[in-house]
Amino acid sequence: MPEPTAEASPQVDAACWPDVARVPARSRIRGGTARLLLTRALGSLPLRTRLGDGPALGAGPELIVHDPDAFFRRLGAHGLIGFGESYMGGEWDSDDLVGVLTVLASHVDDLVPAPLRRLRHLWNGPRPAEQRNSEDGARENIHRHYDLSNDLFALFLDETMSYSSAVFAAFPGSRRTLPAAQHRKIDRLLDLAGVRTGTRLLEIGTGWGELALRAAARGANVVTITLSAEQQDLACRRVARAGLSDRVTVELRDYRQVTGTYDAVVSVEMIEAVGAEYWPVYFGTLRGVLAPGGRIALQAITMAHERMLHTARTHTFISKYIFPGGLIPSPEAIHEHATAAGLRVTADQGFGEHYAETLRLWRERFLAERPQVARLGFDITFRRMWELYLAYCEAGFRSRYLDVRQIALTGDAAPAGPALQTARTGSLDQENMR
Numbered sequence: 001m002p003e004p005t006a007e008a009s010p011q012v013d014a015a016c017w018p019d020v021a022r023v024p025a026r027s028r029i030r031g032g033t034a035r036l037l038l039t040r041a042l043g044s045l046p047l048r049t050r051l052g053d054g055p056a057l058g059a060g061p062e063l064i065v066h067d068p069d070a071f072f073r074r075l076g077a078h079g080l081i082g083f084g085e086s087y088m089g090g091e092w093d094s095d096d097l098v099g100v101l102t103v104l105a106s107h108v109d110d111l112v113p114a115p116l117r118r119l120r121h122l123w124n125g126p127r128p129a130e131q132r133n134s135e136d137g138a139r140e141n142i143h144r145h146y147d148l149s150n151d152l153f154a155l156f157l158d159e160t161m162s163y164s165s166a167v168f169a170a171f172p173g174s175r176r177t178l179p180a181a182q183h184r185k186i187d188r189l190l191d192l193a194g195v196r197t198g199t200r201l202l203e204i205g206t207g208w209g210e211l212a213l214r215a216a217a218r219g220a221n222v223v224t225i226t227l228s229a230e231q232q233d234l235a236c237r238r239v240a241r242a243g244l245s246d247r248v249t250v251e252l253r254d255y256r257q258v259t260g261t262y263d264a265v266v267s268v269e270m271i272e273a274v275g276a277e278y279w280p281v282y283f284g285t286l287r288g289v290l291a292p293g294g295r296i297a298l299q300a301i302t303m304a305h306e307r308m309l310h311t312a313r314t315h316t317f318i319s320k321y322i323f324p325g326g327l328i329p330s331p332e333a334i335h336e337h338a339t340a341a342g343l344r345v346t347a348d349q350g351f352g353e354h355y356a357e358t359l360r361l362w363r364e365r366f367l368a369e370r371p372q373v374a375r376l377g378f379d380i381t382f383r384r385m386w387e388l389y390l391a392y393c394e395a396g397f398r399s400r401y402l403d404v405r406q407i408a409l410t411g412d413a414a415p416a417g418p419a420l421q422t423a424r425t426g427s428l429d430q431e432n433m434r
Contacts, residue, residue, distance in 0.1 A: 010090050010380035017381050020089045023070045024077035034076035035068075047103050061099030067091040084317035084392075088385045097387070098363075101395035108401065127315050131325040133275035135254050139227050141325035142273065146228035150208070151376055156366040158182065161208035161234070164269040164299060165355035165404045173357045175365070181358075185299070186211050192297035192347065192408040193264035195220050202262040202289060204255045205270030209235030209248075215266075216247040223260070225253040256281060261291045268299040269404075271334070272326050276312055279333065283341035287411060296343065296409040298334075301355070303402055305330035322389050331405065338409055347408040352397045355404045359394035366390060 014021035042049045046060035051068045065071045070091045074082030086092055094100045131141060157163060158178040166173070166181035167188060173181060189211070195201055197219030203212055206226035212235065215222050226232050232252050239248045255270075265286055274282045286296055303311070308330040319326060335345055366373070366386065373383055396402035 010088075010384060012089055012381050013379060016379065017088065020085045020381055023089075024073050024082070026073060027076055032076075035072040038072065038075060041107075045103055045107055047100060061094060061096040061103060063092065063094055063100050065092045081315065081317045081320055084321065084385070084388055087388050088381050090384070097391040098360075098394050098398070101391055102398045105395050105399035105401045125315055126313065127319055127325075131319065133273070133278050133325045135256060137325060138254060138273070138275075141323075142227040143229075144324055145322065146226075147230045149376055150230050150234050152373065152378065153208070155369040155372055155376075156362045158361075160210045161238075162186070162210050163207055165351070166358045167351060167354050168357055171353075171357060173361055175361060178358070178361055181354075182210065183214065186214050189266050189268065189297040189299060189406060190215055190218065192295065192406060193266050194295045195264050195266075200261070200263045200291070202258065202260075202265045204258075204265065204267040204286075205273075206231055206235050206250055207268065209238045209250065211266060211268060212248045212250070213238065213242055213244060216242075216244040220247070220264075222248045223251065223262075224248065225251045225255065225258065227252065227254060255285050258285060258289055260289060262289050263291050263294045265290060265294070265296045266298075267296075269301060271298065271300050272328050273323065274327075275325050276327050276329070276333070279329070279337045280340065283337045283343060286338075286409070287341045287343055290411050292411065294411060298407045298409070299404065300334060300407060301328050301402055301404050302331050302334070302350075303328045305332045307401070308333060318389070318392075321385055328402065331403075334407065342411065343409040344412045345407060345409055348405055350403045350405045352400060352403040355402070356394050356397035359390055359397065363387070363390040363394060 012021040039051075042063070043058060045058070048056050048058045048060050048062040049065070050056040050062065051065045056062065070089070071086050074086045074091070076082070078085065131137065133141060153163065154161065158175070160179050160182045162182040162185070165185065166178060167185040168177065168181045169184065193199075193201070195215050195218055199215075199218075199220040201215050201220045201222045203215070203222060203224035206212065206224040206228075208231055209224070212222045212224040216239075224235070226235070229252060232250050235250045239245055239250065255274075267286075271279070271282065290296060308328065312327055331348065335348075338345055370383055373386075374380075378386075393402070397404070
């Protein structure tokens with residue numbers, strides 16, 4: 001279907017969005033360098049680029065820069081954060097935002113000459129100390145995203161209120177098939193963890209409760225934890241409506257505060273919010289609560305190891321505006337920390353194309369619901385930021401810059417065998433997903 005057009009350029013509320021309202025001061029060196037490098041790079045990519053009133057050049061998805069001066073000043077001062085803030089401020093647009101971002105993600109190493117990549121810290125400084133995921137910091141970081149509004153998330157998620165990648169039986173996915181695809185994802189995780197009648201299950205990261213409900217329907221006894229008060233409130237109400245309050249306990253608790261022993265642990269796209277500094281604690285907690293013979297199932301977004309290392313050292317658009325304190329791990333980092341904690345990886349399969357499809361459906365629904373989003377009190381700068389976030393993530397999976405994986409672990413840290421090495425590079429096929 002055609003890409004929905006962007007909303008009109010916003011009048012930016014300087015009190016809410018100071019760094020979007022304020023265009024950086026002119027810098028002949030930084031702004032000029034950004035213009036020179038980006039103009040050359042864009043000209044070599046499969047993009048159609050229009051700078052101001054100039055002619056459109058090239059072929060491919062169209063990048064329309066309304067205010068080239070502000071655009072290049074932001075990129076020169078703040079790199080990719082400036083690129084995102086320029087979109088939030090209405091300084092550039094595209095009728096195929098995902099297409100433009102997919103091209104850029106696919107050619108990310110071509111945008112800046114190799115010798116200058118070592119200087120990226122000059123454009124994007126280190127992550128703010130206040131975003132560290134200490135117990136207090138993690139609570140505030142989670143609050144900034146997940147406590148925005150349950151009504152906001154309900155506008156673009158499906159009725160399962162699942163905010164993680166689905167697993168589709170066939171492509172393309174649709175609004176109609178998304179709930180079943182989310183249940184397929186959940187059922188696969190519960191199977192990996194061996195959840196059945198009588199299982200004592202710990203879920204780290206409640207979401208809005210769908211996995212806990214589905215596990216309880218299997219006969220499991222579930223303790224699920226979250227740091228989001230909004231999520232806890234809605235999850236508790238959903239559990240009560242389902243008549244499963246005797247099997248599901250929803251706690252407002254940090255994973256570091258968990259006690260007890262469990263036959264199974266499931267954690268869906270929560271490791272990305274832990275932060276690299278605390279990955280040893282996270283995996284240590286998984287190992288510490290696991291009963292003998294127990295099993296763990298994780299779903300995790302991943303990126304290549306070198307990209308992860310670069311990302312960890314810099315403040316990014318996503319860490320500034322969307323997921324403060326977050327860091328997407330590499331598969332290598334997950335395996336290393338799991339092994340160090342005394343866990344053994346028994347299965348690891350990627351299915352990034354399914355996340356691209358999930359994000360497409362979320363983004364299309366979000367754009368269709370923009371008037372309702374506005375009525376909830378979210379201004380146009382927020383709406384453009386959220387549109388960019390969803391498109392940015394979709395492009396990451398379409399370009400294979402990102403992947404998403406389901407990983408099974410046990411408490412046996414024996415060396416990985418040949419079968420595991422095959423599984424680590426594997427991808428879910430259609431038959432495995434049914």
